[in-house]
Every structure is written in C-alpha cells, then in structure tokens.
Amino acid sequence: MKKRATYLLVLIISALFVNVHAQQKTFDKPTFYQVMEKGSVEAVDNQIKLIATTTGINKEAYTGSLQMKKASLVKGASKKLSTFKEGHEKLEAVIKKDNQNAEWRFLRLIIQENAPKILKYKSEIKTDAAFIQSSFKGLSADVQSAVMDYRKHSNTLQALNF
Numbered sequence: 001m002k003k004r005a006t007y008l009l010v011l012i013i014s015a016l017f018v019n020v021h022a023q024q025k026t027f028d029k030p031t032f033y034q035v036m037e038k039g040s041v042e043a044v045d046n047q048i049k050l051i052a053t054t055t056g057i058n059k060e061a062y063t064g065s066l067q068m069k070k071a072s073l074v075k076g077a078s079k080k081l082s083t084f085k086e087g088h089e090k091l092e093a094v095i096k097k098d099n100q101n102a103e104w105r106f107l108r109l110i111i112q113e114n115a116p117k118i119l120k121y122k123s124e125i126k127t128d129a130a131f132i133q134s135s136f137k138g139l140s141a142d143v144q145s146a147v148m149d150y151r152k153h154s155n156t157l158q159a160l161n162f
Contacts, residue, residue, distance in 0.1 A: 027054040029142035032062060033149070036069055036110060044070045058104075064090025065107040072114070084119065102135035103143050106150075113154055129156040136162050 027050055035047045044066050051062050067087025071080045091111070095104050109128040115121040132147060139147065151157040 025050055027051055027057060027062075029140070029146065032066075033142075033146040036065060036107075037150070039069065039073075041070060041073045044073065058094060060090045061094040061101075061104050061107060064088065064092075064094065065111060068111045068115075084115075088121070102132050102139055105131050105135075106139075106143065106147060109154075109156065110150060113156060125156055129160060132157070133160045133162065 032047060035043045039047065048063055048066050051057065051059050051066075064087040068084050068091065069087075071084035071087065074080055074083055091104070091108060095101070095108060098104065105124075105128040109125060109132065112122050112125050112128070136144065136147065147157070148162070151160075151162075
C-alpha cells in the first residue's frame with residue numbers, strides 16, 4: 001500500500017513538474033523589442049531573468065540593452081547611472097567583439113537616441129544608422145520588423161531608405 005501511494009505521489013509530482021516546465025516562457029525577439037520600447041521595470045526584470053535561462057543567444061547584448069533601458073525607469077540618479085553603466089559595459093563589449101552585427105548596433109542606436117545628453121552616449125548614432133541601413137536585408141524578419149517599428153519614432157532612421 002505504501003509503495004503504491006509513494007508511486008502515485010511521485011507520478012503526480014512529475015506531472016506537475018512537466019506541466020510547469022512546459023508553461024515556462026521562452027525568449028523571443030518580438031517580446032524583447034516590445035519591452036525595449038515600452039516595458040516597465042518589472043517587464044525588464046522578467047525579460048532579463050528569461051534571458052539568463054536561455055541558451056543559444058548572446059545574453060550580454062540583450063541583457064546590457066535591457067539594463068540601459070531600465071536605467072530610464074528606476075528612481076534615483078545614482079541608481080540610474082550605475083544601472084546604465086553596467087548595461088553599457090555589456091553591450092559595448094559585445095559590439096567590440098563583433099562590430100559587424102547589425103542587431104547589436106541597432107540596440108545601441110535605440111539606447112543612444114533615447115539616452116539623456118548628460119551621459120554623452122550619442123557618438124555612434126550616424127554610423128550605426130548607416131550600418132543598419134546597409135545590413136537591413138541580412139537581418140532576421142523579427143529584427144527587420146523591430147527596425148521598421150522603431151523607425152517611426154527615430155529621427156535618424158526616418159531619413160533613411162530601407
């Protein structure tokens with residue numbers, strides 16, 4: 001009787017684990033770009049946690065971008081600055097390793113166009129925009145869609161032809 005109850009308990013726990021694991025979200029770029037556009041601190045934090053559990057992506061590029069986005073949402077000047085710097089270091093390190101990646105340059109462009117002037121993070125806007133334009137056709141459909149959506153609000157990208 002005890003063996004049967006133990007077996008039943010293990011079976012139920014296993015089924016619950018499989019169900020919870022199956023419901024876990026996976027990283028997808030459209031959701032990531034929605035959070036970059038208009039996410040809250042909670043949405044940014046959830047996306048960062050999701051990225052941490054995902055394999056096969058460049059976690060530093062996505063996490064760094066989200067941290068810089070989060071800097072605009074948190075309270076307190078010192079918290080804003082430290083959050084921005086942490087994300088900045090991650091994204092810039094990724095771009096330094098692979099400066100031919102148009103998606104990373106697009107992420108940097110988004111941040112640069114929206115960063116306060118006091119951060120002095122605007123020096124690559126024109127070169128990034130030109131690179132994105134020349135590399136646009138090689139981007140995945142999800143990133144192309146994000147570029148076209150962002151273009152509606154971008155002073156730099158609006159002037160370019162895609």
